[in-house]
Amino acid sequence: MRLKLFKTKNSMILVYVNTDNGLSKASKEVVTYAKKLGDSITVITNGNAPNNVLSELGQYGASKVLVDRSVSTDDLQQLIDLVAYSAEATGANTIIFSHDLVSKAVAPRLSVRLKAGLVSGAIDIPNAEGAIRVNVFSGKAFGFVKVNSVKKIVSLLPNSFQPEIIGGNCSVEEYSSGALKGRVKVLATKKPEGEIPLPEADLVVSAGRGLKGPENWGIIEDLAKSLGAATACSRPVADIGWRPHHEHVGQTGVAIRPNLYIAAGISGAIQHLAGVNGSKVIVVINTDQEAPFFKAADYGVIGDAFEVLPKLTEAVNKFKSSQN
Amino acid sequence: MKILVCISKAPDTTSKIAFTSDKSSFDENGVQFIVNPYDEWYALVRALELKETNGGNVTIITVGNVADETIMRKALAIGADDAVRIDSDPKDAYNTAMQIAEYAKGQSFDLIMVGKETINYNGSQVGGMISEALGLPFVSLASKLDFLGNKLTLEREIAGGIQVVEVDTPAVISCAKGMAEQRIPNMRGIMAARTRQLTVIPPISVEELTSYVSYDLPPVKSSCKIVSADNMDELVQLLHNEAKVI
Numbered sequence: 422m423r424l425k426l427f428k429t430k431n432s433m434i435l436v437y438v439n440t441d442n443g444l445s446k447a448s449k450e451v452v453t454y455a456k457k458l459g460d461s462i463t464v465i466t467n468g469n470a471p472n473n474v475l476s477e478l479g480q481y482g483a484s485k486v487l488v489d490r491s492v493s494t495d496d497l498q499q500l501i502d503l504v505a506y507s508a509e510a511t512g513a514n515t516i517i518f519s520h521d522l523v524s525k526a527v528a529p530r531l532s533v534r535l536k537a538g539l540v541s542g543a544i545d546i547p548n549a550e551g552a553i554r555v556n557v558f559s560g561k562a563f564g565f566v567k568v569n570s571v572k573k574i575v576s577l578l579p580n581s582f583q584p585e586i587i588g589g590n591c592s593v594e595e596y597s598s599g600a601l602k603g604r605v606k607v608l609a610t611k612k613p614e615g616e617i618p619l620p621e622a623d624l625v626v627s628a629g630r631g632l633k634g635p636e637n638w639g640i641i642e643d644l645a646k647s648l649g650a651a652t653a654c655s656r657p658v659a660d661i662g663w664r665p666h667h668e669h670v671g672q673t674g675v676a677i678r679p680n681l682y683i684a685a686g687i688s689g690a691i692q693h694l695a696g697v698n699g700s701k702v703i704v705v706i707n708t709d710q711e712a713p714f715f716k717a718a719d720y721g722v723i724g725d726a727f728e729v730l731p732k733l734t735e736a737v738n739k740f741k742s743s744q745n
Numbered sequence: 746m747k748i749l750v751c752i753s754k755a756p757d758t759t760s761k762i763a764f765t766s767d768k769s770s771f772d773e774n775g776v777q778f779i780v781n782p783y784d785e786w787y788a789l790v791r792a793l794e795l796k797e798t799n800g801g802n803v804t805i806i807t808v809g810n811v812a813d814e815t816i817m818r819k820a821l822a823i824g825a826d827d828a829v830r831i832d833s834d835p836k837d838a839y840n841t842a843m844q845i846a847e848y849a850k851g852q853s854f855d856l857i858m859v860g861k862e863t864i865n866y867n868g869s870q871v872g873g874m875i876s877e878a879l880g881l882p883f884v885s886l887a888s889k890l891d892f893l894g895n896k897l898t899l900e901r902e903i904a905g906g907i908q909v910v911e912v913d914t915p916a917v918i919s920c921a922k923g924m925a926e927q928r929i930p931n932m933r934g935i936m937a938a939r940t941r942q943l944t945v946i947p948p949i950s951v952e953e954l955t956s957y958v959s960y961d962l963p964p965v966k967s968s969c970k971i972v973s974a975d976n977m978d979e980l981v982q983l984l985h986n987e988a989k990v991i
Contacts, residue, residue: 442904495908498882522904526885529873532839538954539838541868552958559864561762563961570954604882605912608898612906621904624991648991659922666888666922667902672758672864673782673922681990692758698963702988704980705969715969720983724974736977740985 432459435513437504438478439523440470441494447519447577447621449481449584454577455517456482456587457546465507465596467492467500472593479591481584487596495610497526498603505534506598508572520576521620528576537572544581544699559672559695579621580678581699619668622651625679625700627670629655629693631686631707631726635663640730641685647737653677655687671696683733685726689714706730746801746892748792749854750825751845751871753807753835754816755781755864764960771865771960780816783860785823786927787920792858793824794925795892801855802826806848808841810834814943821938822930828941833948836956838866842874843951849879855914856897861886861921869919876917884910888923 434455438448455462464478464486475486492503504527508516516531518524520542532539544563545554552565553575619625626645632638638652645652652668659669670677672692678699685706687693694717697703705718706729715721722729756762757777765772780789792803804827805820807813817828831844849857857879859872869885876883888907889900895914900907902921930938972980984991 439904497885501877522886522902525869526873526883529838529842529870530877530883532870532954533842533874533877536954539868539870540955541870550958557866557957557960558756558762559867561963562764563963564866564957565959565961566955567958568955569952605884605910607908607910609909610903610906611908612903618905669922676867681984681988702984702990704984717966718969719966719988720980721969721971722974722977722980723971729974729977732974732977733980736981737991739978740981740991 433461433463433511433513434459434515434517435504435508435511436462436464436483436517437524437527438464438466439494439519439521440466440475441468443470443474444477445621446584447521447579448478450579450582451517451519451577452478452481452483453584454546454582458515458517463487463507463511463513465489465504467503468494475593476590479589480586482587483591485591486593488593489596489598489600492598492600494523495607496603496605497523498605499600501527501530501534502600503598504531506600507596508535514572516574518574518576520578524576528574532574535572535574536570537574538568538570539574539576540566540568541576542578543575544578556676556699560676560698561691561695578678580623580680617649617651619651619653619670619675620677622677622679624648624650624681625653625670625677626650626683626685627653627655627687628658628685628726629687630657632658637727638664640727640734644683644730644734644737647734647741650681650683655693684714685730687714688712689717746795746799746856747852747854748795748801748803748856748858749849749852750784750789750792750803750805750820751807751857751859751875752784752789752805752816752820753781753860753863754778754809754813758782758864762962764962768959768961778812778816780819781860781863783862783864783920785820785860787922787924788858788860789820789823789825790925790928791890791920792856793928795856795890799892804829806831806845808833808835808844808948817943818938818941819930821941822934823928824930824934827944829944829946831948832945837953838868838870839874839954840951842871843878844948845871846875846878847949848946849875853915857881857915857917859917859919861919872917872919879917882912882916883919884912884916885919886921887918888921890918890920890924
């Protein structure tokens, strides 16, 4: 089905994909999404990903990939130029991003520069009226947003749209946009190795004050490791410094929508639920059967996290080895 | 140092979210409004700390109607020097950003600070839009900000880590957790804020690039399936066969 309301004179769509870490699931999601909105999909990217990797985006619907190797993601101002120039060069009136830390810096500026209405955090294709569903009130409700301008920008919330393979590889062209260097200088980059970034994680294991202290986080990390999950925590735990702030999920932390969210020792205050209720499946482990979190859960275990978690890890390990 | 902090009203974090019967707008009945936490805890408090160290003044600005004066007085009670309201019902992020940019133009602010997003619309749009409209550099999602000479050194969140960046003032910064700690206003501040003059200025005419046409609440989850704490194998099987997530 093609959405005529989103089509203007041409159905050329530009998709910005960040390929610094290869082809993420999110990059395949945005190309698949774009293909639902128009026929001709040009992907613009930057950095050093090899051509044979970039050409795989054709499988998800890209007609071609343009890559400007002189632009670094560190320079977000330059990235705005890159996307703006390539929108002009391709004649695209619709630009799609993944709703991530890059697009949060780039898309609002592009919206002003191109006078293009911006829908941030889309979770669906436009409906019959051309309105796009987004999360509002920190995940407690949905809003339907319509873009009034001819030019449109949509950033798609990761994990809300499944990638679909529909064809073969596409061509990759080197592109020199002439984007100007920005005024923000990067002094250093600190990236902890081996951690799965929380907003992109399919599986998340999280814990709260019920774990009694940071020294007890080993049982959370063990389960996360067995599952291949990211770790997260509730706000009080981040506030008292048991865990780093970037692990805090909830209304004032990160909002996530993994396939599976396992919460141990978290009561499920409304502010916490706001950050996680986009999860497809929620498992709650708590000693208190009256904990409000059980009302939002798909599966519940009433029991002590210190006993339940090691057993669950063991069961997961057993299951994983039976799968091999 | 002259700092502008953009604040927005937001429903209290414990509010039950409901919409009018035609689902066209948020039902404000019985809802307590607060200063959007990111604007207050991080942007405003860090701005006040910078003022205390470097001298200068902190102006807060909001786009809203007369009911928003409560949150403006809260910001004054915490320590802002001046409060400006652009007299317009808030529309989309673009309209809001253009209103603020119009005010900031020619005022030579060294720093314009916004919260990373509001807790009601979560768009994370206004800060970037103001920076583009004013032609200023923008640093998004900053969790640390230091000021020396005319240079800002910031830490900002990037995928899977933190980046340390440097930029000359003037600049626009969106502020995230870590930037400062919440401040509770004292009684003297609250009393003084009650009688302070608020500046009200008329809006400029700006189009809306987007509009919210309707709202909806997420479907209620069917009841939770309880699995015995002694049977984690069953839970794993349910997650694999029934939920199909592992």
